[in-house]
Amino acid sequence: MEKRSKFSGKLGFVLAAAGSAVGLGNIWRFPYLAAKYGGGVFLLIYIILVVTFGFAIMVAEVGIGRKTGLSPIGAFSKLNKKYTFIGVLASCVAAIILPYYSVIGGWVMKYFTLYATGNHALMAGENFFNSFIGESWQPLIWLVIFIGITTAVVLGGVKNGIEKASKILMPVLIVLSIGVAVYSITLPGAMEGVKYFLLPDFSRFSGQTILAAMGQMFYSMSLAMGIMITYGSYLRKEDDLEKSVSHIEWFDTGIAILAGFMVIPAVFAFSGGDQAAINAGPGLMFVTLPKVFEQMGLGTVIGMAFFLLVFFAALTSAISLMEAVVATLQDKFKWSRVRATLSVAVFAILLGIPSSLGNGVWSNFKILNMDFLSFMDFMSNSVIMPIVALLTCVFVGWVIGTKVISDEVKISSRFAREKVFNVIIKYIAPIFIVLILISSVLDGLG
Ligand code: PHE
Numbered sequence: 001m002e003k004r005s006k007f008s009g010k011l012g013f014v015l016a017a018a019g020s021a022v023g024l025g026n027i028w029r030f031p032y033l034a035a036k037y038g039g040g041v042f043l044l045i046y047i048i049l050v051v052t053f054g055f056a057i058m059v060a061e062v063g064i065g066r067k068t069g070l071s072p073i074g075a076f077s078k079l080n081k082k083y084t085f086i087g088v089l090a091s092c093v094a095a096i097i098l099p100y101y102s103v104i105g106g107w108v109m110k111y112f113t114l115y116a117t118g119n120h121a122l123m124a125g126e127n128f129f130n131s132f133i134g135e136s137w138q139p140l141i142w143l144v145i146f147i148g149i150t151t152a153v154v155l156g157g158v159k160n161g162i163e164k165a166s167k168i169l170m171p172v173l174i175v176l177s178i179g180v181a182v183y184s185i186t187l188p189g190a191m192e193g194v195k196y197f198l199l200p201d202f203s204r205f206s207g208q209t210i211l212a213a214m215g216q217m218f219y220s221m222s223l224a225m226g227i228m229i230t231y232g233s234y235l236r237k238e239d240d241l242e243k244s245v246s247h248i249e250w251f252d253t254g255i256a257i258l259a260g261f262m263v264i265p266a267v268f269a270f271s272g273g274d275q276a277a278i279n280a281g282p283g284l285m286f287v288t289l290p291k292v293f294e295q296m297g298l299g300t301v302i303g304m305a306f307f308l309l310v311f312f313a314a315l316t317s318a319i320s321l322m323e324a325v326v327a328t329l330q331d332k333f334k335w336s337r338v339r340a341t342l343s344v345a346v347f348a349i350l351l352g353i354p355s356s357l358g359n360g361v362w363s364n365f366k367i368l369n370m371d372f373l374s375f376m377d378f379m380s381n382s383v384i385m386p387i388v389a390l391l392t393c394v395f396v397g398w399v400i401g402t403k404v405i406s407d408e409v410k411i412s413s414r415f416a417r418e419k420v421f422n423v424i425i426k427y428i429a430p431i432f433i434v435l436i437l438i439s440s441v442l443d444g445l446g
Contacts, residue, residue, distance in 0.1 A: 004069060006157045007231075008381030010239040016063075017222075017231050017244070017250035019166040022173065025220040026106060027310050028285040031197075031263040034041040035278045038204035039197050045212045050249050053214070053432070054221050055417065056230055057389060058245045058425035060396045065404035066241065070228035071327035075233070086391045087328075089136040089384055090226035093323040096380040097225065098344070099351035100148065100373045101321060106142030106356075107133060107286065112311050115304035119360040123290035134360035143352045150318045151345040155327055157337060158234050162319055166236055169312040173255070176309040181261035183302055184269075193268025196278065197260045211439045215434060219381055220252055221321060230324045240413040255313075256419070262306065267294050285310070311385050322348070330342040334356025351376075368445065378409070382440035390433040397426035 007013040034042045068075040072087035110132065114120045122128055133139055153161045155203035185194055218224055235241065263285070264278060270292045277288055293303035322344055354362060359373035359394035367375045396405055402422045409415045 003232070004109060006234045006236050007163050007239075008159055009236065010164065010244055012159070012167065012396055013231065013235050014244050014247045014251070015166040015170045015240060016162050016316075016320070017228065017248045019162075019170055020222045020231065020309050020320030021220060021248060022170075022255045022315030023220075023222075023313050023315075024101070024108075024218065024310070026252065027259040027313055029216060029260075031218065031260045032278075032284045033212055033216055034197060034260050035264055036204070037209040038201045039195075040200035041202060041205045042209055042213055043198070043209055043260075044200065046217060046256075047253060049213055049217045050221070050253050051282060052420060052424055053429055054223070055219050055245060056247055056421045056429065057218075057223050057392065058249065059409060059421055060244065060392060060405055060425060061223065061228035061234065062232035062241055063408045064392075064396070066235045066237070067408040069233050071230045071233060071331045073325065073407045074331040075229050076279070076317040076395070079404070080395075083391075083395055083399060086235050086388060086395060087226065087229075089391070090224065090229070091325060091390045093225035093380050093384050093388060094227060094321045094377050095344075095347070096384070097350045098318065098325065098352075100355040100376045101314070101435030102318055102348055103139065103143050103352050103373060104145040105150075105318055106139055106144075107310070108307055108311045108314055109143050109146055110138070111286070111290070112304065113309035114343050115300055115307060118300070119248040120290065120300060120303055121294065124294040128290075129286045130325070131361075133356075134363075136357060136361055139356045139359075140353065143356055144349060146315075146318070147345055147348050147352070150315060150322050151341055153315075153319050154322045154344075155338060158323075162323060165319065169316055172303050173309050173312045176305045176312075177255055177262065179259045179307050180302055180309070181258045183298065184262050187266060187269040187296070189269040190265035193278075196268060198262040198325060208439075211436055214436050215381070215440060218389060220248065220256060222317070225380075225436035226324045226328070226383045227320045229326045233327070237411050241409045241411075242413055242415055242417065258298045263289065265288070266296070287433050299420035300337070301308065370444075378444045382439075382444050386433050386437040386440065390430055390437070393429045393433065395426050396431040397422075397430070403428065 005092040007016060022428050032116045034060040064075050064079065068078045072090040073084060075088035077084035114123060114256065149267060155161060184190060266280050267288055290303065296302060313373060325344045326337065329335045330337060355373040355376060360367065363371060365372065370378060396402060402425055406415055
């Protein structure tokens with residue numbers, strides 16, 4: 001077997017893990033959720049959840065990974081053989097998400113190239129998005145290109161592939177995000193949008209707000225899918241685990257907030273404060289924004305910068321998804337990195353095909369009344385992920401005991417938020433996760 005490699009230090013780990021966390025969830029999902037669920041209220045609740053739940057569960061996962069030095073299946077089984085299945089489920093989440101996530105990554109690349117080649121005016125047309133994703137070949141070609149790039153990075157391994165890519169892509173992503181956000185909030189009329197995003201509107205607050213924030217938090221921080229366990233297994237014992245987790249969560253939250261500033265004020269400025277425009281939901285990024293860019297002074301440059309940063313965000317996330325599955329195959333079946341990576345790539349392309357064609361020629365094929373992409377999204381995010389999160393908490397809190405993780409954290413530093421960690425993992429998180437699970441399943445089926 002190949003020797004397990006490590007990140008070169010804390011920075012490499014933080015950037016790679018932040019690369020996983022910062023993704024389509026931050027840029028495409030967070031702004032429309034914030035707009036829908038009451039602006040500042042949602043933001044506040046989200047931040048509270050990140051520093052409590054998100055923090056505790058991420059420490060648990062990174063701790064499990066670093067302690068065992070293994071990817072999810074091996075890690076759970078090393079800690080307690082009877083609970084190997086949690087690792088199996090976690091790996092399944094990653095394997096299910098990768099194909100359809102890559103389909104969307106392909107769309108983002110297509111949008112970027114339209115700006116880069118000066119063909120962006122097309123996108124302002126009414127039905128551009130739906131007719132593009134409904135085509136058979138184009139989206140598939142972009143899917144293959146997206147997976148190809150992801151594969152190339154993962155083939156490079158932990159230090160020379162993932163860490164190197166993250167160290168280049170993440171700083172560029174920050175700079176582009178700040179640039180686009182600053183431009184957006186200085187547009188005439190944008191201030192209304194800034195207010196809409198930041199000021200709390202309690203009339204849009206309900207129990208649903210908390211559940212939506214919670215679900216978003218799990219997805220955004222890449223929790224409950226074996227990724228943080230896998231990346232944790234590459235963290236050196238001397239690197240400060242608690243601080244790293246803290247940095248990752250602020251990185252992720254910071255980019256989500258910046259995305260709010262990029263998207264909401266711009267849409268406001270160009271729709272004259274029309275709430276329907278901002279509540280376009282999932283269509284916001286692919287339909288509304290290109291129209292907004294088309295009307296702006298520097299629209300082409302901003303559009304290009306925007307879709308480039310979204311592409312980088314999606315790419316580093318896809319890399320982590322692929323790595324979680326690759327590491328599992330390496331650990332479990334002793335496959336070489338090349339063999340494992342190429343197998344996962346082929347698998348992702350094959351499963352990506354129905355996700356892509358489900359928007360076009362195969363749109364009559366429905367499972368539980370959902371097209372294939374939506375179904376995969378539903379199964380992974382709304383069903384298996386909460387289950388894995390719940391099992392992880394119960395496992396750490398009640399089976400192996402939180403002390404096992406605290407001790408792991410303390411190898412590299414003192415554990416400042418140990419009490420918070422214990423209480424959340426043992427009591428608070430399990431209760432809340434059960435609520436999310438019930439609500440999201442009802443939601444999806446209803
Ligand atoms: N955290 C990523 C995001 O916000 C999504 C993601 C999910 C990444 C699963 C990897 C794995 O988009």
